[in-house]
Amino acid sequence: MAIPLRRFLHADRPLAAAAPPPSAPTPSQDELKRVAAHRAVELVQSGMVLGLGTGSTAAHAIDRVGDLLRRGVLRGVVGVPTSEWAAARAAAAGIPLTDLNAHPVVDLSIDGADEVDPALNLVKGRGGSLLREKMVEAASRRFVVIVDESKLVSRLGASRLAVPVEVIPFGWALTLRRLQNLFVGVPGFDLKLRAASANAKASAFSEKGAEFEPFVTDNKNYIVDLFFEDGIHGDLSRISDDILRITGVVEHGMFLGLASSAIIARKDGAAVVVNKET
Secondary structure: OOOOOHHHHHOOOOOOOOOOOOOOOOOOOOHHHHHHHHHHHHOOOOOOOOEEEEOOHHHHHHHHHHHHHHHOOOOOOEEEEEHHHHHHHHHHHOOOOOOOOOOOOEEEEEEOEEEEOOOOEEOOOOOHHHHHHHHHHHHHEEEEEEHHHHHEEEOOOOOOOOOEEEOOOOOHHHHHHHHHHHHHOOOOOOOEEOOOOOOOOOOOOOOOOOOOOOOOOOOOOOEEEEEEOOOOOOHHHHHHHHHHHOOOOEOEEEOOOOOEEEEOOOOOOOOOEEOOOO
């Protein structure tokens, strides 16, 4: 039988409002990146050849692997870095390094992404390392992308931030015009040569502007950033092929069908694993 609540109240004393439970502080974006990265590192096993990503999210994974190696939890792991930055970070963390020449098959790659669509297609390379990232991750048996939920988009390019294309410096202006012609008629399309002093979120180039220093990749190439007002519509594979057929283009930042799974850190601090549909 239920006991009436009034038995525990004083008749002459009003019931005080219950104090709301203290709310947990919202994790910062960097804390969410760490959550996703550490969850991904749980997949690393001793003896693996590990693809080491580039950027602030991948940094947490690299540091975590280095920590586990120092503590003896992991043994015999070697890393294939996707950039000079990743190589330096991994060396500082104590991860032995190798390359694709010595290990053409990578067991597992862990890397961040700038955008993730519902099919786990990605935009990567706003940090400028897209070519080496794609080479390592395409050579991987499994590629796990680690992001916080702010990187989720309905379609690639929908964030209105850069979709990078790596081009050779020779004749870069001609290559830029050919890229522009490829998207003639696409509403809100724009493209810019990335400047060394700018990031991928900023407008970086005007043909009539002042002198500037182009951003140079680890491969001594330039980056042309493509911007789409409403994301990329159409067949992504066909658009990928059209971009790559332009002479002077080295690679682009659309990673189509490469990610095996995504680990997404939510604002509440939970990590959600999404596997690619087969």
